[in-house]
Amino acid sequence: xQKIEQNSEALNIQEGKTATLTCNYTNYSPAYLQWYRQxxxxxxxxxxxxxxxxxxxxxxxxxxxxxxxxxxSLFHITASQPADSxxxxxxxPLIYNQGGKLIFGQGTELSVKP
Amino acid sequence: GAVVSQHPSRVxxxxxxxxxxECRSLDFQATTMFWYRQFPKxxxxxxxxxxxxxxxxYEQGVEKDKFLINHASLTLSTLTVTSxxxxxxxxxICSARGVLSNQxxxxxxxxxxxxx
Numbered sequence: 001x002q003k004i005e006q007n008s009e010a011l012n013i014q015e016g017k018t019a020t021l022t023c024n025y026t027n028y029s030p031a032y033l034q035w036y037r038q039x040x041x042x043x044x045x046x047x048x049x050x051x052x053x054x055x056x057x058x059x060x061x062x063x064x065x066x067x068x069x070x071x072x073s074l075f076h077i078t079a080s081q082p083a084d085s086x087x088x089x090x091x092x093p094l095i096y097n098q099g100g101k102l103i104f105g106q107g108t109e110l111s112v113k114p
Numbered sequence: 115g116a117v118v119s120q121h122p123s124r125v126x127x128x129x130x131x132x133x134x135x136e137c138r139s140l141d142f143q144a145t146t147m148f149w150y151r152q153f154p155k156x157x158x159x160x161x162x163x164x165x166x167x168x169x170x171x172y173e174q175g176v177e178k179d180k181f182l183i184n185h186a187s188l189t190l191s192t193l194t195v196t197s198x199x200x201x202x203x204x205x206x207i208c209s210a211r212g213v214l215s216n217q218x219x220x221x222x223x224x225x226x227x228x229x230x
Contacts, residue, residue, distance in 0.1 A: 032216055043120070043207045043221030044158070089157065093216070099163060100146060100215030106157040 002028045002095055006088075006105035013080055014113055021075040021108045023090035030092040033066055033073050038087045038107065047088075048075075080112045116142050118210050120222025128230055129200060135193045135225045137208030144210035147191040148219060149183060152205045164191050198229045 005024045013019050023033070032051045036044035050057045050066045050073065057064045063076040077084050087107040094101040117140040125133050137147055146165050150158040162178075164170040164185035172178045180202075182194040191210075195202055205226055209219035 034218060036221075041205075041224070041226070043118075043209070043223045046218040046220065049216075049218055099165075100211055100217070100219075101148070101160060101163060102219065103160075104157045106155075 002026070002092065002103055004090060004092060004103055004105040006090060006108045008106055008108070010109040010111060012111045012113065015081060017080055019077040019080045019084065019110055019112070021088050021110065023073040023075065023105055025071050025092055028071075028092065028095055029068065032093065033064075034091045034102065035062075035064055035073075035075050036089045036091060036104075038089055040087075044089055077110075080110075082112045082114050085110055085112050116210070116220040118144075118208065118220045118222045120208050120225060122225060123223060124226045124228075126228045126230065127198065130197055131229075133195045133198055133227060135195075135206055135208070135227075137191045137193070137210065137222050139189045139210040139220070142210075142212055142220075143188040144191070145188065145213050146211045146215075147185055148209045148211070149181070149191075149193050150207045150209070152207060152224075158207065195227065198227070200229045203227055203229045 003026045034049045035047045038044040048064045050064045061078045065074045087109045089107045090105045091102040119138045121136045149161045152158050161176045162170045162172045164183045166185050166188050170183035185191040207224040209221045211219050
């Protein structure tokens with residue numbers, strides 16, 4: 001069955017540094033992968049979508065890579081700020097893309113200290 | 115960006131009560147809406163998928179008679195937790211998506227349900 005793994009340990013970094021979060025998956029070759037941000041007590045907010053034929057995608061201070069050989073996506077936040085503190089979720093479409101259903105990783109909690 | 119409104123944000127009620135949660139897409143037509151459940155420090159668990167005008171499809175292990183879903187229009191889906199019990203206490207989140215299956219999902223802000 002499909003599995004997604006994100007680093008369950010919280011990531012603590014200093015303001016201004018680059019945060020790098022990892023998403024690994026197995027038993028699957030997804031056509032795309034998505035990253036979401038979730039704040040406590042709130043719903044997730046879509047950040048970026050990267051397709052299997054894209055190695056890298058950027059949006060302002062965010063950068064996502066997609067290595068289909070390693071079955072891994074990396075999510076980078078450059079020049080991190082305390083406001084970037086949140087839980088970040090990666091999501092993949094279910095196998096055979098069942099109507100766009102997504103399977104989510106457990107998320108990595110990022111804490112950016114001033 | 116796309117806006118999804120979920121209401122109520124918090125419900126506290128007695129065991130045996132039925133609770134209705136609404137999910138509205140405010141600025142786009144949501145062909146498909148999804149309902150998730152999330153436990154503390156855990157990921158989102160998909161409960162069911164609803165398409166406008168048709169019956170919802172439920173994930174394995176989710177009781178359809180317990181969690182009634184109605185998607186009567188392109189902007190509104192409702193989840194009713196029938197005869198709720200303390201074990202139904204959780205954070206319920208809806209999301210909405212447009213026509214294309216590879217489009218991102220836009221989430222509501224969730225409903226914290228507490229059954230006493």
